[in-house]
Structure formats: C-alpha cells, structure tokens
Amino acid sequence: MKDFKILRLLDKLMPLIEKTGVDYWSMRKILQVKLLMDGRRVPTVFSNNKKSNDTDDNKFLKSLGVYILMGLVLIPFVIMKSNYMYQMSIVFSIVMFFITTSLISDFSAVLLDVGYKNIIGTKPVGSRTIGMAKVIHLTIYLFNITISLIGPALLVSLFTQGAIFFLVFLVTIVLLELFIIALTALLYFLILRFFDGEKLKDIINYIQIILTMVISIGYQLVGRVFSIADLKINFIPKWWHYFIAPIWFSAPFQMIKNSEISDIYITFTILAIVIPITAFAFYIKFINHFEDSLQKLNNNHSNTNKVNRSSVDFFAKLLCRDSEERLFYRFASNMMRNVRQFKLKIYPLLGLSIILPFVFIFQILGNSTIHDISSGKMYFLIYFCGMMLPTLIWMIRYSEKYKGAWIYKSLPIRNVAPIFKGTIKAFLTKLFLPIFILESIIFTIIFGTRILPELLIVLLNILIFTMICFMTMKKSLPFSEAFESAQQDNSLFNLLITLVLALLAAIHFGLANLNYGVYILLVLGSIVNLFLWKAAFNISSEKLIRN
Amino acid sequence: MGNDVTVEIKNLCMKYGTKEVLKDINLEVYKGEIIGYIGTNGAGKSTTIKIILGIVEGFTGEIKILGQDISKDKIEYKRKIGYVPEVAELFDSLTAREYLTFIAELYGMSYEKANIKAEKLMHLFGIKKFYDSRINTYSKGMKQKVLIISSLLHDPDILFLDEPLSGLDANSVMIVKEILFLLSKQGKTIFYSSHIMDVVEKISNRIVLLNNGHVVADGSFEQLKETSKGGSLEQIFNQITGFNEFEAIAEEFVSIVKEV
Numbered sequence: 044m045k046d047f048k049i050l051r052l053l054d055k056l057m058p059l060i061e062k063t064g065v066d067y068w069s070m071r072k073i074l075q076v077k078l079l080m081d082g083r084r085v086p087t088v089f090s091n092n093k094k095s096n097d098t099d100d101n102k103f104l105k106s107l108g109v110y111i112l113m114g115l116v117l118i119p120f121v122i123m124k125s126n127y128m129y130q131m132s133i134v135f136s137i138v139m140f141f142i143t144t145s146l147i148s149d150f151s152a153v154l155l156d157v158g159y160k161n162i163i164g165t166k167p168v169g170s171r172t173i174g175m176a177k178v179i180h181l182t183i184y185l186f187n188i189t190i191s192l193i194g195p196a197l198l199v200s201l202f203t204q205g206a207i208f209f210l211v212f213l214v215t216i217v218l219l220e221l222f223i224i225a226l227t228a229l230l231y232f233l234i235l236r237f238f239d240g241e242k243l244k245d246i247i248n249y250i251q252i253i254l255t256m257v258i259s260i261g262y263q264l265v266g267r268v269f270s271i272a273d274l275k276i277n278f279i280p281k282w283w284h285y286f287i288a289p290i291w292f293s294a295p296f297q298m299i300k301n302s303e304i305s306d307i308y309i310t311f312t313i314l315a316i317v318i319p320i321t322a323f324a325f326y327i328k329f330i331n332h333f334e335d336s337l338q339k340l341n342n343n344h345s346n347t348n349k350v351n352r353s354s355v356d357f358f359a360k361l362l363c364r365d366s367e368e369r370l371f372y373r374f375a376s377n378m379m380r381n382v383r384q385f386k387l388k389i390y391p392l393l394g395l396s397i398i399l400p401f402v403f404i405f406q407i408l409g410n411s412t413i414h415d416i417s418s419g420k421m422y423f424l425i426y427f428c429g430m431m432l433p434t435l436i437w438m439i440r441y442s443e444k445y446k447g448a449w450i451y452k453s454l455p456i457r458n459v460a461p462i463f464k465g466t467i468k469a470f471l472t473k474l475f476l477p478i479f480i481l482e483s484i485i486f487t488i489i490f491g492t493r494i495l496p497e498l499l500i501v502l503l504n505i506l507i508f509t510m511i512c513f514m515t516m517k518k519s520l521p522f523s524e525a526f527e528s529a530q531q532d533n534s535l536f537n538l539l540i541t542l543v544l545a546l547l548a549a550i551h552f553g554l555a556n557l558n559y560g561v562y563i564l565l566v567l568g569s570i571v572n573l574f575l576w577k578a579a580f581n582i583s584s585e586k587l588i589r590n
Numbered sequence: 591m592g593n594d595v596t597v598e599i600k601n602l603c604m605k606y607g608t609k610e611v612l613k614d615i616n617l618e619v620y621k622g623e624i625i626g627y628i629g630t631n632g633a634g635k636s637t638t639i640k641i642i643l644g645i646v647e648g649f650t651g652e653i654k655i656l657g658q659d660i661s662k663d664k665i666e667y668k669r670k671i672g673y674v675p676e677v678a679e680l681f682d683s684l685t686a687r688e689y690l691t692f693i694a695e696l697y698g699m700s701y702e703k704a705n706i707k708a709e710k711l712m713h714l715f716g717i718k719k720f721y722d723s724r725i726n727t728y729s730k731g732m733k734q735k736v737l738i739i740s741s742l743l744h745d746p747d748i749l750f751l752d753e754p755l756s757g758l759d760a761n762s763v764m765i766v767k768e769i770l771f772l773l774s775k776q777g778k779t780i781f782y783s784s785h786i787m788d789v790v791e792k793i794s795n796r797i798v799l800l801n802n803g804h805v806v807a808d809g810s811f812e813q814l815k816e817t818s819k820g821g822s823l824e825q826i827f828n829q830i831t832g833f834n835e836f837e838a839i840a841e842e843f844v845s846i847v848k849e850v
Contacts, residue, residue: 068695069695069696072692072695072696073696076681076684076688076692079684079688080681080683080684083683083724158679160645161645161675161679162679162680162681163696164643164644164645165643165644165645165668165671165673165675166668166693166696166697167665167666167667167668167669167696167697167698168665168696169664169665170664335647338646338647
C-alpha cells in the first residue's frame with residue numbers, strides 16, 4: 044500500500060503519541076487507509092466506468108490554489124514595520140477566520156464521522172486510537188490549508204523580517220491551529236454530552252451558525268482594538284483584549300521586533316503558548332469519551348419527527364405548477380431534513396449570510412450615526428445573502444444515501460427538468476428565503492419602507508443569479524453523489540461566480556438612480572427570470588447520465 | 591464455569607431511549623456450537639451482536655467472552671472474534687488486497703502473512719483475479735465473500751455472522767456451509783443469525799429464538815420440535831412468535847396492490 048510522506052513525518056512523533064495511550068501502529072494504519080481513500084473518487088450510481096484503478100489523486104490538494112491566492116492579502120502586513128501588535132493581529136484574525144470557518148463547514152463531517160466505528164470499532168482498536176486517527180487526519184488537511192494560506196506571507200517575512208520572525212511566525216501558527224481544533228472539538232464534545240437524539244443534531248447545526256457568526260463579528264472587532272489617529276496606530280490594552288486570541292499571538296512579534304517588553308506583552312505571549320497546549324491536551328485526554336459519545340448521533344430510536352406536512356404542501360402548490368415538479372419539491376424537502384453531512388456543510392454558510400450584511404453596517408456605524416445610515420444606500424449589503432447560493436446549488440447533488448439514486452433510473456421519468464426545478468425550489472424556500480425575509484424585515488426597520496421595491500429587485504436578481512449558477516455548473520441529479528471528506532474542488536468556481544452577483548448588484552445600483560429605474564429593473568428582472576427559469580432546465584437526460 | 595464456555599451472557603438488558611430492546615437475556619455458549627440466533631424483525635438479534643462487538647454501548651448486565659468481562663477491557667477480547675455484519679459495510683474504495691490486509695493488521699497480523707493468506711482464500715472463493723480491483727466495482731456476492739474472508743483471516747475462536755450468505759450463489763452457499771461445519775468441528779463457536787429458516791435448521795446444532803427482547807426458545811432443532819407441534823423450523827418459528835395469519839395478510843395485500 045502507498046506510504047505517505049506525511050506519515051513518515053508523523054513517525055518522528057511516535058513516542059509522543061504513544062504516551063497518550065494510543066496504539067500507534069493501528070492508528071497509522073487507519074490514517075494510511077483514510078488518506079488513500081480520500082484520493083479516490085467514489086463512483087456515482089450513474090458512472091458506467093468500471094475501470095477499477097484510476098490514478099489516485101487527491102482533488103483536495105489541487106484546490107489549495109485558492110487559498111494561496113487568498114493568502115496574498117496577508118503579504119502587506121508582514122512587510123510593514125510599524126506596530127506589530129496591529130499588523131500581526133490582522134494576520135492572525137484573517138487566518139483564524141478562514142481556518143475556523145473551513146473547519147466547521149468542511150471538516151465537521153470528518154470530526155463527527157461515526158462510520159469509523161462500525162468497521163474499525165469491531166476490531167481490537169480502542170476509541171482513543173480511533174479518535175486520535177481522526178484528529179490527525181483532520182489536522183493534516185487543516186495544515187495543508189493553513190500552509191497554503193500563509194505560505195506566501197511566510198516566505199516574504201523570511202526576507203523582510205528575518206529568520207527569527209519567520210520561526211516565531213511558524214510556531215504561533217501551529218499553536219493557533221491547535222487552539223482552533225481543540226476549541227471546536229471541545230465545543231462539540233460539550234454538546235454531545237448534554238443533548239441526545241434528534242435535538243442533538245439540531246443543536247449542532249445551530250452551534251455551527253452561531254460559531255460562524257461569532258467568528259465573523261470577532262474578525263472585524265480586531266480592527267477596533269486599535270485607534271488610528273494621525274496615521275499612527277496605537278495599541279492601548281484593555282481587559283477584554285485578553286479574550287481575543289489573535290492579540291495573544293501578536294505579542295511576541297512586538298517584543299522581538301520593537302523590543303517593547305512589558306508585563307502585558309509577556310502575559311499575552313504566555314496565554315498564546317499555554318492556552319492552546321492546555322486546550323489540546325485536555326481534548327486528547329477526553330478523546331475516547333468524545334468518540335464514545337459520537338454514537339449518540341446514531342440513535343434514531345426516540346424520534347418521531349414531527350413534520351409540518353401542510354406547510355410543505357402549501358409551498359409545493361404555490362410554487363410548482365407541474366405535478367411532477369411538486370412531487371420532487373416534496374421529495375427534496377423530505378430528503379434535506381435528513382442529510383446530516385449536507386447540513387453540516389451548509390449551515391455555517393447560512394450563519395455567514397445572516398451576519399455579513401450587519402457586520403458591514405456595524406463597521407460604518409463607528410464613524411457615522413444611525414440617521415446617516417438609514418437615509419443611505421447601505422441596504423445593498425443584502426446582496427451578501429446570495430453568496431451562499433453557489434454552494435447551495437452545488438450541494439444538492441450530495442447525499443449520504445447516494446446509492447438510493449437508482450430510483451431515478453428505474454422510474455418512468457421522461458424529462459429531468461421537474462427533478463431539478465422542484466429540488467431547487469425546495470432548497471430556496473427552505474434555506475434561502477427565511478434568511479432573506481428576516482434580513483428584509485430588519486432592513487425595512489432600519490431603512491424604511493422606501494426600500495421595499497428595491498428589495499424585490501434584489502430578490503429577482505438573486506433568482507437570476509441562482510439560475511446562472513445552476514447553468515454554469517456541471518450537473519448531477521439531486522442526492523446522487525457521495526460526499527467526499529475532503530471535497531473542495533468548487534471553491535475557485537464559487538469565488539468567480541460570485542462576481543456575477545456583484546455585477547448584478549452593480550447594474551441594480553446604477554439603474555436605480557435613474558428616473559423610473561426601479562420599474563425598468565422590476566420589469567427587466569421578471570422577464571429575464573421567466574426566460575432563465577425555462578432555459579436553464581433544458582437538460583437532456585442522456586447527457587446527464589453519461590457524466 | 592467449565593473451560594468450554596466461550597460466550598456467557600447474564601441479565602443483559604438494553605434500552606434505546608425508553609424502548610426496551612433486550613429484556614434480561616441469559617445465555618451460555620460452548621466451544622464447537624453453531625448457534626442459530628433467530629427472531630422476528632426488531633427482536634434484538636443484531637443489537638445483541640452489536641453489544642458484544644462493542645459498537646453499541648449503554649447495556650446493563652454482564653457479558654464474558656472467553657472468560658473476559660467485555661466492559662472491563664474493551665479491546666483485547668476482540669482479537670478472538672470474527673464478524674460479518676448484516677449490511678455489507680466496508681471501505682469500498684479500497685481494493686480487496688488493501689482492505690483485507692488492513693483489517694488483518696488491525697487484528698495484529700503482519701502484512702505479508704495476511705496478504706498471502708487473503709490471496710489464497712480469494713482464490714478458493716474464485717475471485718482471485720479481482721484481488722487488486724476496488725471493492726466498489728464488486729457484485730453483492732463478491733463483497734460478501736470479502737467480508738467472510740475478513741472475518742476469518744486472523745483465525746478467531748468465535749464468529750458472529752449476521753446473514754452471512756446474503757448475495758451468495760448456490761454453489762458458494764454450499765462452500766460456506768461446509769466451512770462453518772468444519773470450523774465448528776475444530777472447536778470454534780459460531781453465532782449464526784439469519785431469517786432463512788431452512789438454512790438455520792440445517793446448519794445449527796442449537797437454536798436460540800428471540801422474541802420481543804426475550805429468549806423464548808433454546809435448544810437443538812429436535813428438542814424444539816418435541817415441545818412444539820411444527821415439523822419445520824419455519825412452522826415452529828411461526829408458532830412461538832404467535833403468528834398464524836399469513837394467508838389473510840397476503841390476500842389483503844394482493845387486493846390492495848390491484849387498486850391503482
């Protein structure tokens with residue numbers, strides 16, 4: 044079997060890992076198999092290709108390019124030589140933001156995976172070993188992302204700031220990483236301890252939303268720590284700074300580069316070292332309990348899920364004219380509720396959609412009054428809601444029970460259009476609309492009823508955007524593909540397609556200032572929608588199946 | 591307790607939430623026994639096996655495997671156990687070579703030994719040429735053969751088989767039945783759980799019938815035949831589980847199918 048370089052690297056840590064009570068060789072075996080499987084594509088129900096051994100390549104590694112691109116943002120902050128508290132706090136909060144959101148959305152499924160247990164748990168391998176394999180598996184991926192993200196900045200810092208800076212940077216990043224993993228895992232652990240059954244699954248999703256929101260707010264809070272007066276950036280420590288992690292990690296740089304050594308910086312540095320290590324050690328200590336409580340996720344015995352049938356039926360009738368479409372609307376609504384991995388991925392994104400518009404408003408609120416804002420144009424920020432749509436539309440193809448997709452093939456379905464149309468409508472009404480309506484209400488309170496026609500235009504534009512996303516994506520029938528633990532291959536696409544939304548918002552912004560502009564937009568938007576919602580579903584089922 | 595007891599279950603109870611699945615199960619199993627472990631859907635067969643294998647926790651009572659209490663040391667006793675799960679769950683993006691050696695290594699075998707052994711067994715099952723193909727390209731029967739091999743590679747003393755013949759063709763079924771017979775003669779204990787009564791009737795030398803979480807019958811086929819009036823295990827099963835209306839249900843079923 045293929046041996047991975049990373050595992051040989053891990054072998055150096057063997058004595059340390061064995062000290063935690065882990066059976067190292069079993070753990071290494073599990074990791075090896077997991078990494079091997081990540082590199083292999085799970086064939087879909089429809090792929091007729093029976094080639095048994097296509098080359099092993101990990102798509103995840105290819106998707107890291109996006110992170111390198113995003114990491115370029117960090118470079119100016121490691122070139123600057125003014126206030127290191129300021130510049131490094133910005134660097135660490137950006138890194139923390141990306142790593143945490145990626146951990147909770149993309150890797151929650153790995154962390155909460157119970158599939159390990161049925162195959163490996165019946166073998167003489169302890170929960171501790173299984174848990175450790177899982178964390179290391181996860182850490183390998185997170186390190187890959189982090190290294191891509193900070194790689195460019197790290198390299199630049201070696202030349203602009205010197206070797207010591209470079210080394211401290213590297214060490215602090217590792218500590219930050221451990222801190223994030225331990226914190227997230229411990230949070231999940233807490234929830235697993237106190238909740239059970241169906242409630243547990245809901246709570247996990249809510250926590251994801253809340254966590255994403257908190258990290259987004261925290262992210263922009265860092266900028267506020269500093270008062271920028273006369274182009275000089277001052278850092279005046281306050282008690283609540285002790286709770287903002289990026290600040291801890293910045294302190295050593297201030298001491299090294301600006302030789303400002305004070306009690307406060309020393310305290311921050313100690314926090315930066317002690318807290319991540321303690322948190323991680325704590326997590327490792329309880330890792331077997333964590334694994335054991337994961338089992339609760341499999342308890343489906345106590346739930347008789349109360350489903351509001353009538354509301355699903357009501358929307359199905361309201362939104363779908365065709366009976367086949369209505370059927371798939373209901374089918375998708377039912378499926379969605381039970382696809383755990385899908386929820387794990389999509390809910391953090393929902394959190395982001397809720398909070399982003401407000402984060403920007405708060406930011407402006409610092410420099411102007413609420414009155415200035417309410418008469419302004421800030422309500423265009425509601426377009427941020429639409430940012431979740433590319434991922435949402437992309438995700439409809441996935442399901443844990445993708446093997447059930449044989450029904451599409453065996454049923455007498457002539458046209459696949461109602462399948463997609465019904466499913467997309469179900470996803471929009473279940474996940475996008477509630478958030479959009481909530482934000483519309485809050486925005487109307489802030490900006491007044493004058494924005495109501497504009498909100499309608501926003502909705503029309505977002506619906507256009509949805510169809511553009513759908514049309515440009517490679518299509519695959521709903522719920523017909525397997526999740527891959529490290530599937531990331533659409534992030535670049537998401538980034539690019541979001542520009543289309545920005546473009547639509549810009550057109551809206553430009554035309555809204557003209558006389559009758561609003562009415563022109565409303566009519567135009569409706570026509571384009573009518574056209575797109577027809578054209579987009581013109582898919583030949585032959586082509587779909589051959590993919 | 592004699593030396594021949596391999597599995598000992600005392601006062602085993604299990605609840606899922608408020609639902610009691612197992613109510614005071616007591617069982618003593620000996621070397622060389624093939625236990626036909628049967629019961630209606632949801633009677634608690636798979637739950638018992640999953641508890642013994644440590645996949646399901648939260649039970650009360652005592653379980654000893656080869657004298658070791660499984661709630662004291664949760665790992666070591668598993669070295670002596672082989673398991674074929676009801677649902678063919680395996681890492682199917684691996685090849686059979688990768689999967690089988692992986693599992694055997696977790697049981698503590700060396701790669702080389704496991705590899706040679708697995709390849710030979712694959713050959714005997716007639717699927718050697720697929721040894722390096724990914725399992726997700728296999729047919730159901732081939733997957734089942736891989737599962738059976740993976741449960742036996744480390745030469746366990748106790749086997750837990752949950753519908754082990756599912757998907758196998760008639761010829762393979764004959765091979766596996768004979769394998770089980772030979773293994774039991776060597777002194778291995780086999781837990782055989784299935785819904786196919788004629789097979790259970792033929793291969794087991796002791797039958798344990800579970801109903802609503804209780805053991806309602808325990809003995810050889812001959813003994814069961816004496817205590818109840820049925821001639822076949824299927825009839826005995828119907829009788830003990832109190833089921834005698836299959837004709838009426840079938841008739842109604844067909845009449846509903848007709849309505850479109």
